[in-house]
Amino acid sequence: MGTTEQGTTGRGGISVDGVTRSFGTVQAVRGMTFEAPPGAVTALIGPNGSGKTTLLLMLASLLAPDSGSMRIDGADPLQDPVAVRRSVGWMPDTLGVWDSLTATEILVTMGKLYGMVPDAAAQRAGELLAEVRLSDFADKPARVFSRGQQQRLSLARALIQDPAVLLLDEPASGLDPGSRVELRLLLRRLAAAGKTILVSSHVLSELDEMADRAVFVSGGQTVKTQSLDDVGTQLRWYAVSARDTGALLRALEAQGLAAAVGEGTRRSHVRVQLGGEEQAAEVLRYLVESGVGVYAFAPASGALEETYMSLEGEKP
Ligand SMILES: Nc1ncnc2c1ncn2[C@@H]1O[C@H](COP(=O)(O)OP(=O)(O)OP(=O)(O)O)[C@@H](O)[C@H]1O
Numbered sequence: 001m002g003t004t005e006q007g008t009t010g011r012g013g014i015s016v017d018g019v020t021r022s023f024g025t026v027q028a029v030r031g032m033t034f035e036a037p038p039g040a041v042t043a044l045i046g047p048n049g050s051g052k053t054t055l056l057l058m059l060a061s062l063l064a065p066d067s068g069s070m071r072i073d074g075a076d077p078l079q080d081p082v083a084v085r086r087s088v089g090w091m092p093d094t095l096g097v098w099d100s101l102t103a104t105e106i107l108v109t110m111g112k113l114y115g116m117v118p119d120a121a122a123q124r125a126g127e128l129l130a131e132v133r134l135s136d137f138a139d140k141p142a143r144v145f146s147r148g149q150q151q152r153l154s155l156a157r158a159l160i161q162d163p164a165v166l167l168l169d170e171p172a173s174g175l176d177p178g179s180r181v182e183l184r185l186l187l188r189r190l191a192a193a194g195k196t197i198l199v200s201s202h203v204l205s206e207l208d209e210m211a212d213r214a215v216f217v218s219g220g221q222t223v224k225t226q227s228l229d230d231v232g233t234q235l236r237w238y239a240v241s242a243r244d245t246g247a248l249l250r251a252l253e254a255q256g257l258a259a260a261v262g263e264g265t266r267r268s269h270v271r272v273q274l275g276g277e278e279q280a281a282e283v284l285r286y287l288v289e290s291g292v293g294v295y296a297f298a299p300a301s302g303a304l305e306e307t308y309m310s311l312e313g314e315k316p
Pocket residue numbers: 023026027028029046047048049050051052053054055
């Protein structure tokens with residue numbers, strides 16, 4: 001597939017419009033509407049129980065919505081589940097069945113289910129196991145895999161048919177720091193190749209590095225979408241540390257900035273809200289010139305965490 005965005009109803013990307021789903025009296029998804037374009041990583045962010053997994057299951061055509069419409073790479077999961085399953089790679093938050101099969105057997109079986117001839121499936125399995133650094137475990141049964149190894153195998157399984165769309169539910173959970181970096185690089189590479197990637201995660205610092213856009217959900221509804229391109233102009237809290245905290249506070253107040261001593265960290269710091277990177281650069285220059293001895297100056301939290309916390313704060 002190409003890298004061009006092709007609109008809400010044409011081919012390419014994910015489009016979700018007014019989707020709902022209940023389980024008995026529990027309204028898991030009350031109304032979600034958003035787009036995830038091809039060639040980008042879109043983050044799906046929300047508190048526990050906000051409906052992320054339910055939505056991903058519906059997109060993967062494994063669960064039917066009660067109402068609303070969805071398009072995945074141009075196909076409707078209700079009308080055309082076969083097309084959707086062909087174009088979607090699904091990485092659930094746990095690997096699931098087939099514990100007694102080896103990693104290679106799992107991937108080859110999946111490949112054959114997608115219509116690959118055995119040789120091609122075996123070759124693809126070998127390439128993917130190398131990609132997720134599991135070549136040494138190719139002939140080991142999945143039941144002996146650690147949580148992180150299972151996650152990596154699950155990712156390989158999601159990629160077997162070279163899908164146009166990747167749906168990933170908490171893919172970094174259980175991964176060691178090195179594997180997380182590799183996952184990030186792999187997903188950026190796949191997005192650059194034109195794939196549509198929708199990834200749910202609670203690790204916002206990681207999504208800051210990985211995602212192009214974010215969809216925030218709460219109580220089964222989409223509450224905000226954010227482009228990470230706007231981060232440079234976003235109002236953000238900065239944490240500033242200086243040799244003389246009192247002088248630092250006075251210097252910031254002299255600039256008309258509301259500053260307060262921050263709490264909750266080992267190192268003493270001052271929190272100040274700034275209107276974007278331009279203002280941050282000016283304030284930093286001023287502080288350095290005023291001789292308060294600044295030794296740390298950075299956003300107090302990631303951009304997504306800041307939005308997440310502000311949305312939590314707005315809740316009734
Ligand atoms: N099969 C089911 N039967 C009954 N209730 C369900 C079922 N699946 C999900 N729910 C409920 O729907 C709501 C949304 O669950 P979901 O798993 O989609 O949330 P989530 O955002 O993925 O949460 P988490 O961040 O904890 O993974 C929850 O209240 C959950 O208890």
